Amino acid sequence: MRNTYYIVVILAIIIITIAACSKKGNTSVLLPELIQAEAIIYEHPDSALHLLQKMQIPKASHKLENATWALLMTQAKYKMFIKQNDSLANIAYTYFMKRENAQRKALVLYLKGGILHKSKKIEEAQKFFLEAADYAEKTDDYQLCYLVNAQLGNIYVFRSYKEYALNAFNKAYRYALKSNNIEYITSSLIYLGRTYSIQKKFNLAIECYKKTIKIAEKNHNIKKIIIASNELAGIYTETKDYEQALYYVKQAIKYNSTESIKGQINLVIGDIYSRTGKTDSAYYYLDRVIAFEKSPRTVNSAYRILYNLSKKKQKYKEALFYSDKLLNGLDSLYSSYRSQELAEMQERYNQQKLINEKNQLKIEKDKSTRNALIGLVILICLIATLIYIYQRKLMKKERTIQKKEEDLRRNTIKISENELLIKRNQLRMGELMAQIEANKDMQEQLKELSKTYSEIQQQNEVLTSENQVLQENIEQYSSSLNAQSEELKKLSELAEESQRLHDREKTLSNQLVKNSKILNNLIITPKYIDTAQWNDIEKTINAIFDNFTERLSKKVPALTEYDLHLCCLIKLSMGNTNIATALGISPASVSKQKYRLKERIAQQVDVFKEGYTLDLWIWDF
Numbered sequence: 361m362r363n364t365y366y367i368v369v370i371l372a373i374i375i376i377t378i379a380a381c382s383k384k385g386n387t388s389v390l391l392p393e394l395i396q397a398e399a400i401i402y403e404h405p406d407s408a409l410h411l412l413q414k415m416q417i418p419k420a421s422h423k424l425e426n427a428t429w430a431l432l433m434t435q436a437k438y439k440m441f442i443k444q445n446d447s448l449a450n451i452a453y454t455y456f457m458k459r460e461n462a463q464r465k466a467l468v469l470y471l472k473g474g475i476l477h478k479s480k481k482i483e484e485a486q487k488f489f490l491e492a493a494d495y496a497e498k499t500d501d502y503q504l505c506y507l508v509n510a511q512l513g514n515i516y517v518f519r520s521y522k523e524y525a526l527n528a529f530n531k532a533y534r535y536a537l538k539s540n541n542i543e544y545i546t547s548s549l550i551y552l553g554r555t556y557s558i559q560k561k562f563n564l565a566i567e568c569y570k571k572t573i574k575i576a577e578k579n580h581n582i583k584k585i586i587i588a589s590n591e592l593a594g595i596y597t598e599t600k601d602y603e604q605a606l607y608y609v610k611q612a613i614k615y616n617s618t619e620s621i622k623g624q625i626n627l628v629i630g631d632i633y634s635r636t637g638k639t640d641s642a643y644y645y646l647d648r649v650i651a652f653e654k655s656p657r658t659v660n661s662a663y664r665i666l667y668n669l670s671k672k673k674q675k676y677k678e679a680l681f682y683s684d685k686l687l688n689g690l691d692s693l694y695s696s697y698r699s700q701e702l703a704e705m706q707e708r709y710n711q712q713k714l715i716n717e718k719n720q721l722k723i724e725k726d727k728s729t730r731n732a733l734i735g736l737v738i739l740i741c742l743i744a745t746l747i748y749i750y751q752r753k754l755m756k757k758e759r760t761i762q763k764k765e766e767d768l769r770r771n772t773i774k775i776s777e778n779e780l781l782i783k784r785n786q787l788r789m790g791e792l793m794a795q796i797e798a799n800k801d802m803q804e805q806l807k808e809l810s811k812t813y814s815e816i817q818q819q820n821e822v823l824t825s826e827n828q829v830l831q832e833n834i835e836q837y838s839s840s841l842n843a844q845s846e847e848l849k850k851l852s853e854l855a856e857e858s859q860r861l862h863d864r865e866k867t868l869s870n871q872l873v874k875n876s877k878i879l880n881n882l883i884i885t886p887k888y889i890d891t892a893q894w895n896d897i898e899k900t901i902n903a904i905f906d907n908f909t910e911r912l913s914k915k916v917p918a919l920t921e922y923d924l925h926l927c928c929l930i931k932l933s934m935g936n937t938n939i940a941t942a943l944g945i946s947p948a949s950v951s952k953q954k955y956r957l958k959e960r961i962a963q964q965v966d967v968f969k970e971g972y973t974l975d976l977w978i979w980d981f
Contacts, residue, residue, distance in 0.1 A: 391418065391425055397432050402503055402541075405439035412436060427455035431464070434471050446475045463504070466495035470508050477511065486515050502539035506532050506548065513551055517558070520888070526555050546572045546584040553591065562599050566592065573611075586612045593628065602636045626653075627662055634669050642669060660686055729875075732868055736861075743857055771830040776856075778823040778830075783863075785816045788976055791933050792816070812973050872904045879904075879932060886938040894925060901928050912981065916961050923957055930954075930978045 393415040401408040412433045418425035431452035437444045449471050456464040473488030489512045496505045509532035516525035529551045536544035553568035569592040576584040589612040596605035606629060613625050630645035642665075649662040663686040670679035792813045873879050878896055882889070889897065901908050908931060909924050919927075929939045936950040943950070958974040961967065967977055 390428055391415070394425065394428050394432060397436070398428075401432060401435055401439070405436050408432065409436035409440055423455055427452050431456070431468055431471070434475075435467065438471055438474050443478075444475065446472060449475060462495045462498040463501050466492045466499060466501070466504055466508065469495065470504065470511070473511065477515070482515060482518070486512070489515070502535045503541055503544065505535035506539060506541070506544045509535065510544075510548065510551060513555070517555060520890070522555065522559050526552070526559070529555055542575065542579045542581060543584075546576050546581060546588070549575070550584070550588060550591070553588070553595075557591075557595055557598075562595055565595050569595065582615050585615045589615070590625075590628075597632060597635075602632050605632055627658055627665075630662065631665055634665055639669065639673065729872065736865060736868065739861055739864075743861060767833070771834050775827050775830050775834075778827050782820050782823050784980075785820050787866075788979065789813055789816055791975075791979070794933075794935060812976070869904055873932065876900050876904070882942065883932055883934060883938075886934065886941040888944045889925075889942050898924070898928060901931060905931060908981070915981075916964050918960060918964060923960075926950075926953060926957060927978055930975055931981075933979070 393411055397408040397411045412429065415429075418429050420426050430448040434444065434449045434452065449468065452464075452468045453472060456468050459465075469488045469492035473485040473492060476488065477485035489508055492508045493505075493512065496508050499505070509528045513525045513528035513532060516522075516528055529548060533545070533548040533552060536548045549568045549572040553565045553572070556562070556565035556568060569588045572588040573585055573592070576582075576588065589608045593605045593608040593612070596602070596608065609625050609628050609632070626645045626649045630642045630649065633639075633642035633645065646662045646666050650659055653659050653662070663682050667679055667682040667686060670676070670682060796810060796813065873883070878893075879900055882897070898909055902910065909928065912924065912927060913919055925943070926939070929942055934942070936947045939950045940947045945953075954974050958968065961974070961977075968974075
């Protein structure tokens with residue numbers, strides 16, 4: 361077998377050498393090792409890399425051979441997914457971009473773009489890929505043409521440019537057919553299927569996946585059969601054609617005996633049966649996952665489906681059992697994560713545990729929230745009533761005593777207000793510090809945030825000193841009003857109750873945000889918000905923050921829809937970087953838009969005192 365391989369390699373070297381020598385104007389002949397590596401680099405990049413590493417590196421004075429070695433070494437590492445910088449690619453880029461060889465130009469531009477893409481520099485990578493596509497179209501290297509267009513398609517999909525992505529993937533498919541590379545043909549069909557699926561063109565997506573399976577079966581490409589079958593099952597699940605979904609999931613089992621794959625597919629089958637109401641079959645497949653699967657993630661997913669299924673069937677005892685298993689599984693999974701990942705998973709764990717406790721008491725989430733809000737309103741009314749009663753009672757006292765009591769009341773209320781303001785300022789300082797950390801590279805925003813933070817800190821110090829003076833005055837007045845000590849005590853309790861009410865309102869609002877799936881996901885893993893999602897986000901924010909956008913529009917009628925969207929994200933205490941991701945703009949643009957919005961609001965309503973930023977005003981609104 362090995363002898364046959366070397367014979368094929370030697371023949372390829374001879375053919376390429378003859379072809380190279382026969383080209384007009386090509387007076388330079390590459391080293392045999394470079395010719396051999398280039399001949400096998402698409403099909404056997406590992407062997408090409410071994411040859412390149414084993415050979416002596418051409419001297420810098422031999423510019424063609426040195427640049428070719430750097431180009432092929434970069435390509436081999438790239439195809440082997442080996443992390444690398446662009447130093448070798450730059451050697452090839454400097455040499456070949458000054459030559460007339462379109463294939464070499466296209467290849468080096470493709471590799472430069474690929475390295476930038478892996479470094480998350482998407483815009484720069486896209487520029488290189490577009491230039492590579494122009495040069496690649498002038499060559500007959502159809503495999504390279506496929507690779508360039510496939511990369512462009514993936515970038516367009518990531519940026520939600522669906523039509524551009526579809527055009528790029530169609531080009532990739534045509535070049536794959538010309539190259540007669542089965543791996544590239546099936547991959548491009550899968551890319552097309554995914555793009556059609558995103559566009560909700562399910563019939564076209566199904567056609568692409570079925571064509572992939574047919575070609576893969578003919579060429580015994582098991583990996584592509586499994587991928588296409590699984591994704592086709594997902595399409596049928598999306599269209600609620602569960603019979604076809606089950607068929608293709610079972611096809612994936614048929615072509616693969618790997619236990620981990622079987623466990624995942626059994627999980628999909630169980631999920632489909634649970635959706636279609638076939639409870640017994642769902643329990644059967646999900647129990648098989650739990651019994652034979654070793655992957656904690658897959659087992660936990662099975663427990664989650666079983667928990668939801670039991671709850672739906674009102675089998676609360678079983679639901680509690682699966683809930684405990686799920687939480688125990690999460691515990692074991694958390695222990696292997698790094699500290700940052702552990703903190704994120706712990707938060708999700710606490711949320712899940714809170715939901716389970718509510719289910720044990722058979723309290724629906726909506727009812728619990730409604731009762732809490734009703735209780736909050738009643739508490740506010742009760743406190744308001746108490747304040748009114750005490751004010752009426754104090755007005756009936758003798759004039760001389762009334763003056764001292766009025767001073768005491770004012771001082772007590774002032775202390776309470778100062779303490780409330782101090783606590784609010786502490787919360788603002790914490791949120792400002794988080795924004796300062798998130799905007800270290802943005803000097804204009806950082807300067808404004810630091811100035812605001814310093815002014816709030818100074819205000820807290822002044823309020824603390826004022827409270828000490830007020831407390832001394834209260835003690836002096838109280839010594840001459842022993843008969844009124846009981847009423848003063850009640851007034852202090854009332855002030856404390858008011859403070860607890862504010863804290864409770866803040867806690868409930870934060871809890872409601874966490875319990876809202878759409879808002880919590882937006883805060884934890886921010887991503888671009890399209891037009892269809894904004895309606896649900898605004899409804900949820902209005903429900904939690906007392907019709908926030910309606911009140912804001914009445915206060916400042918000139919606000920546009922885009923202004924309201926920006927205010928919603930600020931209300932959720934999101935930093936500039938996360939707001940930029942949600943709106944699809946840069947962090948610097950967010951700072952500019954905040955400044956312009958503040959100016960427009962200030963023209964209509966006088967609300968921005970010294971040191972009062974747009975973020976602070978919206979948090980308090």
